[in-house]
Amino acid sequence: MRLGLLFLGLLLLGPILSEYGLKLVSEALILGLYAMAFNLLFHQAGLLSFGQAAFFGVGAYAMALLVSRAGWPFLATLPVAVLASALVAFIIGFLSIRLTRIYFTMLTLAFAQLLYAVAHKWYAFTGGDNGITDLRPAGILGESLPFYYLTLLLFALGVGFLAALERSPFGYALRGLRDNRARAEAVGVDGFRHLLLAFVLSGALSGVAGFLQGALQRSVFPDYLFWTRSAEAIISTILGGSGVFLGPAVGAAAFLFLRVLVQANTEYWPFFLGLLLLVMVLFFPRGLAGVWENLAGWVARGVRRGAAGG
Amino acid sequence: MALLAVENVYKSFQGFLALAGVSLEVAEGSFHALVGPNGAGKTTLFNVITGRFPPDRGSVIFQGKPITGWPTHRVARLGLAISFQRAQPFASMKVREAVTLARLGYAGATFHLLRPLGAFTEALDAAREALAKVGLEDQADRRVSELPLGDLKRLDVAMALVAKPKLLLLDEPLAGLSRAERRRMVGFIRELLRREGVTLLFTEHDTEAVLELADRITVLHQGRVLVEGNPEEIRHDVQVRAAFLGGTA
Ligand SMILES: Nc1ncnc2c1ncn2[C@@H]1O[C@H](COP(=O)(O)OP(=O)(O)OP(=O)(O)O)[C@@H](O)[C@H]1O
Ligand SMILES: [Mg+2]
Numbered sequence: 001m002r003l004g005l006l007f008l009g010l011l012l013l014g015p016i017l018s019e020y021g022l023k024l025v026s027e028a029l030i031l032g033l034y035a036m037a038f039n040l041l042f043h044q045a046g047l048l049s050f051g052q053a054a055f056f057g058v059g060a061y062a063m064a065l066l067v068s069r070a071g072w073p074f075l076a077t078l079p080v081a082v083l084a085s086a087l088v089a090f091i092i093g094f095l096s097i098r099l100t101r102i103y104f105t106m107l108t109l110a111f112a113q114l115l116y117a118v119a120h121k122w123y124a125f126t127g128g129d130n131g132i133t134d135l136r137p138a139g140i141l142g143e144s145l146p147f148y149y150l151t152l153l154l155f156a157l158g159v160g161f162l163a164a165l166e167r168s169p170f171g172y173a174l175r176g177l178r179d180n181r182a183r184a185e186a187v188g189v190d191g192f193r194h195l196l197l198a199f200v201l202s203g204a205l206s207g208v209a210g211f212l213q214g215a216l217q218r219s220v221f222p223d224y225l226f227w228t229r230s231a232e233a234i235i236s237t238i239l240g241g242s243g244v245f246l247g248p249a250v251g252a253a254a255f256l257f258l259r260v261l262v263q264a265n266t267e268y269w270p271f272f273l274g275l276l277l278l279v280m281v282l283f284f285p286r287g288l289a290g291v292w293e294n295l296a297g298w299v300a301r302g303v304r305r306g307a308a309g310g
Numbered sequence: 311m312a313l314l315a316v317e318n319v320y321k322s323f324q325g326f327l328a329l330a331g332v333s334l335e336v337a338e339g340s341f342h343a344l345v346g347p348n349g350a351g352k353t354t355l356f357n358v359i360t361g362r363f364p365p366d367r368g369s370v371i372f373q374g375k376p377i378t379g380w381p382t383h384r385v386a387r388l389g390l391a392i393s394f395q396r397a398q399p400f401a402s403m404k405v406r407e408a409v410t411l412a413r414l415g416y417a418g419a420t421f422h423l424l425r426p427l428g429a430f431t432e433a434l435d436a437a438r439e440a441l442a443k444v445g446l447e448d449q450a451d452r453r454v455s456e457l458p459l460g461d462l463k464r465l466d467v468a469m470a471l472v473a474k475p476k477l478l479l480l481d482e483p484l485a486g487l488s489r490a491e492r493r494r495m496v497g498f499i500r501e502l503l504r505r506e507g508v509t510l511l512f513t514e515h516d517t518e519a520v521l522e523l524a525d526r527i528t529v530l531h532q533g534r535v536l537v538e539g540n541p542e543e544i545r546h547d548v549q550v551r552a553a554f555l556g557g558t559a
Contacts, residue, residue: 168424
């Protein structure tokens with residue numbers, strides 16, 4: 001219901017946005033989907049993946065390579081981008097999920113950096129740090145408004161899927177594994193297979209985000225696979241709050257708009273970002289979405305008290 | 311044939327021998343107590359049976375089938391359910407959700423990605439039934455994190471019962487309960503499980519409760535079986551008084 005309203009609002013927003021506004025909101029939706037995919041692992045399954053850039057980048061490169069080298073139409077590359085990122089997630093997940101905590105996190109980081117190195121050095125295939133450019137989708141999807149609607153559609157499908165997943169037996173099983181893995185396995189939940197599927201789903205959704213981002217930017221570079229991309233998902237999630245369903249998407253929007261704002265005025269964006277994260281972690285551990293919920297709670301209580309007093 | 315047979319099981323932790331050749335048979339339909347002082351290896355034996363870690367040597371046979379080294383979730387799905395000594399059910403869920411998830415887990419039915427948990431009516435009914443058995447039906451909508459220890463313990467038992475298990479393992483079901491709660495739990499275990507024909511293997515430090523509930527007792531001490539017998543025999547065994555009863559009886 002609340003999700004439906006959000007999607008409707010974004011739908012109506014389209015025609016009133018400027019060219020620049022469309023691009024910015026599209027990018028926020030893409031980063032939002034990417035951060036939500038990260039949070040499926042982080043919040044529900046209790047896994048801190050520092051290698052999400054691998055799936056984001058593979059989705060982007062699958063699209064870029066097929067469009068530029070094989071002449072595929074942009075949209076036709078979507079299923080391949082999804083499958084490729086899911087497959088890479090399956091392999092990386094299979095090898096890392098058995099490890100515990102910090103080792104899992106380090107291994108996901110290592111695999112992503114490995115893919116980055118490959119994309120960076122393999123000139124003949126990926127173009128190395130020249131990247132793959134000129135990726136404007138043919139036809140109307142090359143225009144900002146239709147592309148915004150495609151982005152919104154995929155965002156809505158992805159977020160709707162994650163919302164359903166959270167309430168499904170699978171979602172509960174992930175939470176059970178996070179809360180108390182030994183207990184979950186003792187009631188018959190196969191920890192490894194559940195976490196692996198969660199990893200693959202998160203990878204596939206990250207791949208969709210990469211696919212869209214490459215088309216939005218009209219180019220794909222090795223930095224799509226670089227660890228700072230993985231960090232963007234984590235930062236968005238901390239900003240927005242991992243414990244609230246839409247928190248990471250809220251955080252992604254806040255992250256982008258703040259970056260635009262700060263970069264327009266100063267050169268100290270990394271400094272501001274660091275300060276902001278510090279404040280969030282220390283004073284608002286539940287993120288912006290948590291702050292919002294608190295405010296809403298106070299207002300509701302205040303109104304009730306006011307009504308009782310009057 | 312015994313429902314569960316443990317044969318010559320060894321388990322050591324960093325050189326410390328926690329189980330040193332334990333053998334044990336649990337007859338179908340019996341209430342079998344595993345007693346012994348702190349550190350005797352009771353919980354470790356449960357962990358070996360449920361597959362939490364494999365034994366160094368020896369085997370575990372359930373319904374005539376060797377299950378040694380099986381992963382925990384597969385053992386659970388055979389109908390071998392456990393309630394832990396340290397009850398920490400899923401803290402982020404509501405009571406009803408935790409038990410419903412358990413039901414679906416035993417059935418291997420947690421790979422549904424789109425239907426909400428609330429649509430699995432058979433599992434919800436089973437959860438309600440299991441909660442009623444332990445007297446938690448009116449707490450079904452509470453958050454697990456809000457429950458006092460006694461209720462957590464009963465919830466954890468409900469999460470085992472909801473499997474309709476063939477063999478139920480209870481690791482100190484009375485630990486942390488008040489006197490009244492203990493009486494209630496003992497009464498519940500005796501009547502209900504008897505009626506349903508569940509086989510029970512349990513550990514407990516409460517001597518009175520053990521003698522009241524068990525029809526077979528195995529005494530474990532420093533990873534070895536000291537003696538086994540019916541309550542009458544164990545009560546009069548001098549060795550046991552020293553190790554298990556600590557001379558207080
Ligand atoms: N995972 C482990 N790692 C290292 N040592 C362990 C582990 N589990 C158990 N032990 C050791 O094995 C011995 C037996 O422990 P266990 O928990 O089985 O005893 P217990 O009979 O259940 O005792 P209690 O009555 O206190 O619950 C203890 O000395 C304990 O410290
Ligand atoms: Mg113990």
